[in-house]
Amino acid sequence: MADHILQMRGITKEFPGVKALQDVSLEVVRHEVHAICGENGAGKSTLMKVLSGVYPHGSYSGEIVFDGEVCRFPDIRASEQRGIVIIHQELALSPYLSIAENIFLGNERSRRGLIDWNRTNADAAALLERVGLTENPTARVMDLGVGKQQLVEIAKALSKDVKLLILDEPTAALNDVDSDHLLGLLRGLRQEGITCIMISHKLNEIRAIADTTTIIRDGRSIETLPMTDEVTEDRIIKGMVGRDLDNRYPEHTPTIGAELLRIEDWTVHHPQHRDRIVVDRANLTVRRGEIVGLAGLMGAGRTELAMSVFGRAYGAGISGQLYKQGRPIRLRTVRDAIDAGLAYATEDRKLYGLNLIQDIKRNISAAALDKLARAGWVDDGKEFEVANRYRREMNIKAPSVLSVVGKLSGGNQQKVVLSKWIYADPDVLILDEPTRGIDVGAKYEIYTIINELADRGKGVLVISSELPELIGICDRIYTLSAGHITGEVARADASQELLMQYMTRDQRTLTGLPAEAIEDPAHSVLVADGPVVPRSGRSAGTDD
Amino acid sequence: MAADIIQKNPSPPVPDSPDGGFLGSARRSLSQSGIFIAFVVILLLFGVLTGGTILAPQNISNLIVQNAHILILAIGMVIVIVAGHIDLSVGSVVGFTGAMAGVFIVRMGLPIWLGVLLVLIIGAAVGAWQGYWVAYFGVPAFIVTLAGMLVFRGATLLALGGQQISPFPDTYRNIFSSGFIDGLTGYVIMPDIPLLGGGPADVFTLLIGALAVVGLVVSQTRSRAARIRYHQSVGSTGAFVARLVISAVVIMYFAYKLALFKGVPYILILLAVLVLAYSALMNRSVFGRHVYAIGGNLHAAELSGIKVRPVTFWVFVNMGVLSALAGIVFTARINLANPTNGNMFELDAIAAAFIGGAAVTGGVGRVAGAIVGGLTVGVLNNGMSILGVDIAYQQVIKGLVLLAAVAFDVYSKRRSGSH
Numbered sequence: 001m002a003d004h005i006l007q008m009r010g011i012t013k014e015f016p017g018v019k020a021l022q023d024v025s026l027e028v029v030r031h032e033v034h035a036i037c038g039e040n041g042a043g044k045s046t047l048m049k050v051l052s053g054v055y056p057h058g059s060y061s062g063e064i065v066f067d068g069e070v071c072r073f074p075d076i077r078a079s080e081q082r083g084i085v086i087i088h089q090e091l092a093l094s095p096y097l098s099i100a101e102n103i104f105l106g107n108e109r110s111r112r113g114l115i116d117w118n119r120t121n122a123d124a125a126a127l128l129e130r131v132g133l134t135e136n137p138t139a140r141v142m143d144l145g146v147g148k149q150q151l152v153e154i155a156k157a158l159s160k161d162v163k164l165l166i167l168d169e170p171t172a173a174l175n176d177v178d179s180d181h182l183l184g185l186l187r188g189l190r191q192e193g194i195t196c197i198m199i200s201h202k203l204n205e206i207r208a209i210a211d212t213t214t215i216i217r218d219g220r221s222i223e224t225l226p227m228t229d230e231v232t233e234d235r236i237i238k239g240m241v242g243r244d245l246d247n248r249y250p251e252h253t254p255t256i257g258a259e260l261l262r263i264e265d266w267t268v269h270h271p272q273h274r275d276r277i278v279v280d281r282a283n284l285t286v287r288r289g290e291i292v293g294l295a296g297l298m299g300a301g302r303t304e305l306a307m308s309v310f311g312r313a314y315g316a317g318i319s320g321q322l323y324k325q326g327r328p329i330r331l332r333t334v335r336d337a338i339d340a341g342l343a344y345a346t347e348d349r350k351l352y353g354l355n356l357i358q359d360i361k362r363n364i365s366a367a368a369l370d371k372l373a374r375a376g377w378v379d380d381g382k383e384f385e386v387a388n389r390y391r392r393e394m395n396i397k398a399p400s401v402l403s404v405v406g407k408l409s410g411g412n413q414q415k416v417v418l419s420k421w422i423y424a425d426p427d428v429l430i431l432d433e434p435t436r437g438i439d440v441g442a443k444y445e446i447y448t449i450i451n452e453l454a455d456r457g458k459g460v461l462v463i464s465s466e467l468p469e470l471i472g473i474c475d476r477i478y479t480l481s482a483g484h485i486t487g488e489v490a491r492a493d494a495s496q497e498l499l500m501q502y503m504t505r506d507q508r509t510l511t512g513l514p515a516e517a518i519e520d521p522a523h524s525v526l527v528a529d530g531p532v533v534p535r536s537g538r539s540a541g542t543d544d
Numbered sequence: 545m546a547a548d549i550i551q552k553n554p555s556p557p558v559p560d561s562p563d564g565g566f567l568g569s570a571r572r573s574l575s576q577s578g579i580f581i582a583f584v585v586i587l588l589l590f591g592v593l594t595g596g597t598i599l600a601p602q603n604i605s606n607l608i609v610q611n612a613h614i615l616i617l618a619i620g621m622v623i624v625i626v627a628g629h630i631d632l633s634v635g636s637v638v639g640f641t642g643a644m645a646g647v648f649i650v651r652m653g654l655p656i657w658l659g660v661l662l663v664l665i666i667g668a669a670v671g672a673w674q675g676y677w678v679a680y681f682g683v684p685a686f687i688v689t690l691a692g693m694l695v696f697r698g699a700t701l702l703a704l705g706g707q708q709i710s711p712f713p714d715t716y717r718n719i720f721s722s723g724f725i726d727g728l729t730g731y732v733i734m735p736d737i738p739l740l741g742g743g744p745a746d747v748f749t750l751l752i753g754a755l756a757v758v759g760l761v762v763s764q765t766r767s768r769a770a771r772i773r774y775h776q777s778v779g780s781t782g783a784f785v786a787r788l789v790i791s792a793v794v795i796m797y798f799a800y801k802l803a804l805f806k807g808v809p810y811i812l813i814l815l816a817v818l819v820l821a822y823s824a825l826m827n828r829s830v831f832g833r834h835v836y837a838i839g840g841n842l843h844a845a846e847l848s849g850i851k852v853r854p855v856t857f858w859v860f861v862n863m864g865v866l867s868a869l870a871g872i873v874f875t876a877r878i879n880l881a882n883p884t885n886g887n888m889f890e891l892d893a894i895a896a897a898f899i900g901g902a903a904v905t906g907g908v909g910r911v912a913g914a915i916v917g918g919l920t921v922g923v924l925n926n927g928m929s930i931l932g933v934d935i936a937y938q939q940v941i942k943g944l945v946l947l948a949a950v951a952f953d954v955y956s957k958r959r960s961g962s963h
Contacts, residue, residue: 355907
């Protein structure tokens, strides 16, 4: 008989019109790391919100038994007092406050209303040591990278004498190095006797660390798997999705043509700290019909590279050359970049990519209103038709194009972003983390869309932190390390180890390309028909 | 395209749109036209409290004429708020531009059209000045326009040289405040209808009212038909007709009252032109879309290639021009350019915009809403004056009404699930 620290039985939670959870059960063994898997919208976060008291007792039906006692939490404080602490995907840290202040936010080390700073900082330092941070407790949280901020959140949880730690997508925004550190920390916590529940999409991590996995689909608990060796990632996916996924990445035979975009000697300085070089003499090409990947650790400069190319939307002291179809171009503003045929789908779609309070229709037309307007007046009917077309073709799940974008799921929001940029009819699309925070099924849809864009003769540059994804869909992958392009690898030669090797190189050790790269025509998937001949205007042989 | 090839996942059913039918549609209309309903209710409330005085023809006419300057400011203000900014200087600019109108037209004796033109240009220059600091230099609008409030109040004193300017020429007053189109097509003697009154009613006014109703019905029907054609969801026919009928009744009521008094005020024509033009601008023009996009998510707008700085700049230039227009209208009404003209007008304009449904964070707001909001504030002012409420209490009540209006809006938005 296993010793269950938590038993949730028959949990049903409804919202107007939607049954988010139906008769869900969850049993967590003491001291284990229990993973919860499911597609976006399956109900994982809702279940955790019920457990932690965000949805108070009375707003759901069913029973929660924690540590042997039936619990009826009226709010989060009540669950925290019992030792249940939840760390949300969007970190709840106050950026301008210090690490110590954040750790004890709401739980201050005070006496008679006055904060004891010495105690605060000292206790914070001790907690930081437990999670492996060497930062000064008085440092401002916003000056830390997101990996370290995540650790501050865990320190905060430890300060509350946590017994059951719930982590919602803990490594979603972390690079591999930080992710490994975090997983190691969780193992350590397990040793200390803390039970962990981890909601995650990263199946490899679940396999690496979880003792048990519960799969939730469509608001129901489907199955609970002990993580033995037989339980492969594919087995988990099958449970999540309800059917076999033969391929996680759609088949694609590339037809690669002439050079479309060339970035040469591209150097970018930090906008606030002008002496800091963020991108250093980067060289990069994208060809027609080609899907090129850009891999790098967090902070390597991928987004900075993309945004600075995209009409100098980021950076200062930018130098280098850009060539579109062989012709030099100067992109001084974002509008210049769009007019030149570039598109950039931002890394954070909610922050930079979408107007969340507006409807789908207006978001889709946002980058190309000129196509719908005459003499400054927008044709509403045409806009509606265009939006509807994309809703159908991209399979955006919403009642109508007048639905507010803020209420769509991550996958559907990303499709709106892609629709916006596809409608702007670019030649080159730069997609920054296009499948972040999206479930497996929607990811597949987006890969398919990317393939189709390539088939239509566009060039696609995909920036991603998921190496398997890059290897799965890209024809060629560049690696960026500390602002330098350190490698260029063809798909046939690409492996996670090789890419990681290049991604962790300190500086460019070679003036040319690494030896393992694409010189061997037998392994090459590059130019199909000999040397590239630049032409003015569009080259023939494409559909647009 | 993608739809053919992808393997579809079973996913939770998308919730159906909330109940259809008459009641559901009525409830939705209610939340959207909440301010309009509130306005009618407040008007009727004061109608009862004042024993019908507030609804007398002269009073209804005055309601429009005496609040015109606030309504003009509200139109500009709602655009500034939608763009995500605020303008605290409009009261001072009204004072300043009114003073300059006095200087040009009364002291210097320039022809009225020239004086008006120069004043509008000055308004544009003021807007450009503030717009530069907000849009290009990056100083928060709150600070820039707070500084403007002080600067232009001082400028008013300088322009007037510490004196008042009065009177303004009759033509000036006539065009911008006291003029009416009266008796153009004769009168019809109306019997004394209970609650509506009777007497000679200007036919032209009634025709204009009827024209407005027809225009409303036609445009609403066409847009509803267009929505149906594009398979957009529309409320039930019953609710649609009810809304039109109520609007028509309100319009004709106002038209009748105006007809019994002095006919169509020139200023109403000016207001109507402004409302129609600016509504069209915000709803249907590329510029209007850009304003909503910038207010909704500045970064997303930037990265979509929208030129944020020029758009913001012109929003403030526009506010400056409208402030100048309000300055002209106000001096025409009180026949006086005074150092304290325009004092606190910005608060009325801001209140009008928020009561009309604008959001504090930007990205939401409508011209029509601001007008109804402005009229609501006007009715409050007027009604409380008629009742002889102490000026101090008037302030308290106005403040509480503003709070209640926005709180109600927040509440109903939360309930309907959109936020």
